[in-house]
Amino acid sequence: MDDRLYLLYLFDQNQWRRPLAIQALLKGKRTVSNLYAGLDYDLLPLYQLLPHLAASKFQQALARLIADGLLEQQTRAVRLTAAGTAIKEAHRATVFLPQHYSGFTFQHSREFSDRLFLATQVVSELQAHNRRYFPLEVSLLTQQRVKQWLRQQDISIVAERLQHEWELFLAILPTVQANYYSQFLLGHEVQRATTAQADQLAGWTTLTGELVRQDISHHLLSLVTAQATRFPLLAALWQPLASGPLSQSATQTINLLQQGNTLAAISRQRRVKLNTLKEHLLEAAILLPEFPFATYLSAPARQELATAFSDQPLADWRFDQLTNTALSFFEFRLYQIERRKSL
Known part of the structure; x- marks a missing residue:
């Protein structure tokens, strides 16, 4: 599938959406405006899915889809056309769409992946009693955290237990994904594939490969956090990185x-x-x-906002409609968020 068509899954035929807000959300740019757009478009889980997304490529793909009649544009907003919706549905069964990715739940998943693969390499070389090897290129902080993790383990059994946890996880994955992800393992006399090599072998584009890797990583983390007793070594690697949204x-x-x-x-x-x-x-x-919305939005302010927007769809609300009131933008946005989350 043409990578440009992935954009169709970020838009809707019944809602005008701002492409710049979606692009910013995918890159992990955290502003209230971008976050509200993510909430409104039901795209919040995709936060930071593609942090290296090139703005030029995103805009070029968007322009092509508009030119092809699959998207239509109105000022700064875009929505699917009937033709775009048909193409989107036709490819739904074959396109890879993340099922487990949750950007705010596992904000530091990429750092976890670095720690996991380095830990796997170090344990493998340790088991082979080999101290002369080139470690995975990761940050100094990652190296330090893996050393700390290793010092907490029973060296006599850590290799066997880590292998067991890897086998548990890979057995849960679809075979294609398990074969793909295992190519990134490295250890004693085992070299890992590059992403380009693994993508080519799987028959995936660079974008599809990236989506698959991130989804697998979040699938693993969802299991590790929900079943820590089954994955104690991996849970110990993740715990220092765990944070709220x-x-x-x-x-x-x-x-x-x-x-x-x-x-x-x-x-x-x-x-x-x-x-x-x-x-x-x-x-x-x-x-x-x-x-606690009621703590920061008084009853009189809530009533005034309800009256001002009583006959308007949420998508049409604008703060400049409140210029003749004493209401602040904070109160407007808070009420808007509350209403949107109640839908």
Whole structure:
């Protein structure tokens, strides 16, 4: 399948969507505007799926699909045409679409993959009593964390147990994916394939290979987090990387609020602008399953917003419609998020 057609699965025939927001979401650019777009388009799980996505390639593919009549454009928004919907459905059974990827659940999955493959190599060479080898090229921090992990293990049985966990996981994968992913293993007298070599052998494009690798990685992490007793070595590798969906700064803000601090006090304490703290609240409102909307949106403000937008679809709401009110953009966006999450 032509890689350009993957874009069709990011758009909908019944909703105008902003391509720039989708592109930013795929690259992992975290702004409230991009996050809200992800929420509104039901694309939030794809956060950071393609961090190296070239803007020029994305725009060229988009332009071609518009020229071919598969997408239509209105100002800064795009939606599927009937022809685009037909092509999208025709390829659905054969195109690879991630099933396990969850960008906010496993934000550091790429770092985990580096640790996993390096740990596998180190354990294999250790079992062979070989100290003269070229380790996988990874960051210094990854090397240090793998050393720490190894020091926590029983060296006499770590190789056998790690092999067992790998076998458990590979047995769960579809055969094609298991054969593909196992090509990246390396160890004593075992060289790993390059992504280009593995993609070519599987008959996949570079983009498909990337999607498959990320989906497999997140599949593994979903198993490791849900069944840590079955994958204790892998769970120990992942645990230091595990985090919630919020950014580090937003997490700090929410923690301080939960301790009873006010926004004004946090602003002074952290030397952060109030507007930045409000953006942290909006991020939390979008990403957390539970959020105290009533705490930050008064009943009078809620009533005024409900009245202002009572006869409009959510997609048509605009803040400039509130110019004759004292309502802030923060209140507008918070109410918009609450309404969208209730649909």
